[in-house]
Amino acid sequence: MNKTLLFIIILVVVFGGVVWFLGKRGGEEISSPPPPPPPTQLPVSPTPTPISSLVGSPARTPTPTPTQIVATPKTAAVNMTDSGFNPAETTINAGDTVRFVNQGNQARWPASAIHPTHDLYPEKGGCISSSFDACRGLAKGESFLFTFNVKGSWPYHDHLAPSFKGIIIVQ
Numbered sequence: 001m002n003k004t005l006l007f008i009i010i011l012v013v014v015f016g017g018v019v020w021f022l023g024k025r026g027g028e029e030i031s032s033p034p035p036p037p038p039p040t041q042l043p044v045s046p047t048p049t050p051i052s053s054l055v056g057s058p059a060r061t062p063t064p065t066p067t068q069i070v071a072t073p074k075t076a077a078v079n080m081t082d083s084g085f086n087p088a089e090t091t092i093n094a095g096d097t098v099r100f101v102n103q104g105n106q107a108r109w110p111a112s113a114i115h116p117t118h119d120l121y122p123e124k125g126g127c128i129s130s131s132f133d134a135c136r137g138l139a140k141g142e143s144f145l146f147t148f149n150v151k152g153s154w155p156y157h158d159h160l161a162p163s164f165k166g167i168i169i170v171q
């Protein structure tokens with residue numbers, strides 16, 4: 001009798017242990033599915049990167065087009081002769097450059113109006129005030145190049161012969 005009872009107890013304990021073990025395994029198997037998400041997230045995250053880079057490239061491509069239209073800087077020539085500036089009126093676009101060329105025999109000093117303060121053209125940095133200033137007499141054959149970035153009408157003169165005047169119209 002005692003052996004049978006002992007056998008039944010052992011059987012119950014073993015069976016119970018097996019059931020508990022299987023139940024625990026089942027619990028682990030149920031809780032194990034979550035790991036799959038990482039592989040799902042990995043392929044998803046790399047995908048947006050190439051898409052954004054592909055989208056970024058075409059987005060940048062259109063940008064150069066307006067830049068090329070705007071940024072086609074030209075250089076206009078104004079001749080400085082013994083009788084004055086020729087042409088006296090020059091129309092350019094913002095960002096264009098004007099080359100003042102001394103074709104006369106006397107020194108010429110192109111500079112922003114108004115003589116003698118040279119402060120009409122608003123960009124500063126010249127020897128007196130405006131950056132639109134050759135800052136010295138240019139000998140025959142010499143040139144002074146100035147790029148006009150500010151739109152407006154900018155009268156100028158020859159600082160060595162202030163009665164010689166001209167105007168640059170920046171559109």
Ligand SMILES: [Cu+2]
Nearest residue numbers: 111115116159
């Ligand atoms: Cu002057």
